[in-house]
Amino acid sequence: MEVKVWNSDWKTFKGDAVVFFTFEGETKDLPQEVLEKVKPFMEDADFKGKKGEILKVPVSGFSFKRVYIAGLGKREKVNRTVAREVAAKVGQRLQNDKNEKALINVKKEICSQACSEGIVLGTYKFDRYKTKKEEKEAKLKEVYYANANEEKVLIGKALAEAQNFARDLVNTPPNEINPETFAQIAKELADQYGFEIEIKDPCWVEKEMPGLWAVGKGSSTKPRFIHIKYKPKKEAKKKIAFVGKGLTFDSGGLNIKPDQFMKTMKMDKAGACAVLGIFKALGELQKLGKAPENIEVHGFIGAAENMPDGNSYRPDDVIKMRNGKTVEVGNTDAEGRITLGDVLTYASEQKPDCIIDMATLTGACVVALGEYTAGIFGNEQEFIDQYLEQSKASGERMWQLPLDDELLRENIKSDIADISNIGKSRYGGAITAAMFLQEFIGEKDGKQIPWIHIDIAGPAWANKPYLWHPQTGGTGFGVRTALYYLFEEDKN
Ligand code: BES
Ligand code: MN
Ligand code: ZN
Numbered sequence: 001m002e003v004k005v006w007n008s009d010w011k012t013f014k015g016d017a018v019v020f021f022t023f024e025g026e027t028k029d030l031p032q033e034v035l036e037k038v039k040p041f042m043e044d045a046d047f048k049g050k051k052g053e054i055l056k057v058p059v060s061g062f063s064f065k066r067v068y069i070a071g072l073g074k075r076e077k078v079n080r081t082v083a084r085e086v087a088a089k090v091g092q093r094l095q096n097d098k099n100e101k102a103l104i105n106v107k108k109e110i111c112s113q114a115c116s117e118g119i120v121l122g123t124y125k126f127d128r129y130k131t132k133k134e135e136k137e138a139k140l141k142e143v144y145y146a147n148a149n150e151e152k153v154l155i156g157k158a159l160a161e162a163q164n165f166a167r168d169l170v171n172t173p174p175n176e177i178n179p180e181t182f183a184q185i186a187k188e189l190a191d192q193y194g195f196e197i198e199i200k201d202p203c204w205v206e207k208e209m210p211g212l213w214a215v216g217k218g219s220s221t222k223p224r225f226i227h228i229k230y231k232p233k234k235e236a237k238k239k240i241a242f243v244g245k246g247l248t249f250d251s252g253g254l255n256i257k258p259d260q261f262m263k264t265m266k267m268d269k270a271g272a273c274a275v276l277g278i279f280k281a282l283g284e285l286q287k288l289g290k291a292p293e294n295i296e297v298h299g300f301i302g303a304a305e306n307m308p309d310g311n312s313y314r315p316d317d318v319i320k321m322r323n324g325k326t327v328e329v330g331n332t333d334a335e336g337r338i339t340l341g342d343v344l345t346y347a348s349e350q351k352p353d354c355i356i357d358m359a360t361l362t363g364a365c366v367v368a369l370g371e372y373t374a375g376i377f378g379n380e381q382e383f384i385d386q387y388l389e390q391s392k393a394s395g396e397r398m399w400q401l402p403l404d405d406e407l408l409r410e411n412i413k414s415d416i417a418d419i420s421n422i423g424k425s426r427y428g429g430a431i432t433a434a435m436f437l438q439e440f441i442g443e444k445d446g447k448q449i450p451w452i453h454i455d456i457a458g459p460a461w462a463n464k465p466y467l468w469h470p471q472t473g474g475t476g477f478g479v480r481t482a483l484y485y486l487f488e489e490d491k492n
Helices: 032-045 080-096 112-122 150-171 179-193 202-208 210-216 265-288 336-349 363-369 381-394 406-412 429-438 479-491
Strands: 002-006 017-022 054-058 066-071 101-105 142-146 196-200 224-230 238-250 295-306 318-320 326-328 354-359 374-378 398-400 451-455
Touching: 002 150, 017 080, 032 054, 032 066, 054 080, 066 080, 080 101, 080 112, 112 142, 112 150, 150 265, 150 479, 179 196, 179 224, 179 238, 179 265, 179 295, 196 202, 202 210, 202 224, 210 295, 210 318, 210 336, 224 265, 224 336, 238 265, 238 336, 238 479, 265 295, 265 354, 265 479, 295 336, 295 479, 336 354, 336 429, 363 374, 363 429, 374 381, 374 429, 381 398, 381 451, 381 479, 406 429, 429 451
Parallel strands: 002 142, 017 066, 017 101, 101 142, 238 295, 238 354, 354 451, 374 398
Antiparallel strands: 054 066, 196 224, 224 295, 318 326, 374 451
């Protein structure tokens, strides 16, 4: 999609459609010429301007074919999340009505960035595997924004396209994305934007990351480890590490999943896809001259496929992890924490100022918070609060769950090893998984590195369209909050 700001009168726009926003029960902000034309249609359709309500009106006498009036809902309730949601609906509608070139009149009350994000997110379509032309819908190709902040519009586009990139990766089936091809995709991304990247082959993983190896060795495509780096031109003041769970498919392994739980487990790489999405955004922002100037960003991904096989790891196995701790395997389906353990150790060895991991880690987190909200955990409250602040701005819902529960810690004790990969009870499963991860966060300057864990098992996947997700499938959750956080940190 091509995106530009429009600095002339909307009446001179040449294209397919012009969009105006309106608040519920108000029409006073609409230009007189527009109001005259649309009023009878509004009355006929009983259009009130409720949130997400969209009215299409054909017009004559202009160099565009139609006008859309989009309801934002009650004026006092409008915020960035509402603007993004309504813009997404507008984008989707424009596309469905086969408009290719449109002008959006942004209002001063709605944020340019949120609006721009919404349009790009709402027009997303994963139709790569459709072979019939008619199933590939028309695309909204050119969007102009009037009364908008150009910088914010372009940043919004970059972030939303990065999220769409993550969505594409999550949606790509596991016979196409496996640990090997995932590493290739990371390499291509790095090469495209000039990022440094290290890809460790299976031999290295077998020697250096026993946990990642154990989980992935039952697959005919063996695990890979990926370390990608963004460095600003000047020396960075801060080093931030992102870690993503990268199970290209999670069958459960020998503790095989029942059919209804195995379907959609291509999404078990969503954390890793979000990490690559962050780098996609950094690359595009770099081109715009808007990338962080004071922060070095590192991405760490352990890519593996959890499969049952004669060579698979088993329940009862004991793994001596990269940091020397021993893990007794209680269930091969609690594999994410084992892969992440070694990757978090490796990330810690690079001595970053903080670590943020994103993982489709537990079904228990979805039970606790529902499918639209991620669980956030951490070892430093101030850090968690800062991240939650950005989650409000991005509209990616997160809710804090506790970590340091002495009683629950009992649950992951093992009789014969340092720790077990499965709780003695199902209760508090998201928390015990997070506590397991904490065992692998290293120290810097004599104290544990500030760390956040985001369990995205719920919001990484949309079971139906909602908000700015127009399609069932991968959501790209986590990309924009991370970027909002990086922008904020870059200022400090
Ligand atoms: N990848 C799953 C978690 C998951 C579940 C993600 C649903 C997205 C949607 C994870 O590897 C897993 O299988 N977890 C088990 C852990 C259990 C065996 C302790 C779970 O949540 O059931
Ligand atoms: Mn699993
Ligand atoms: Zn998994």
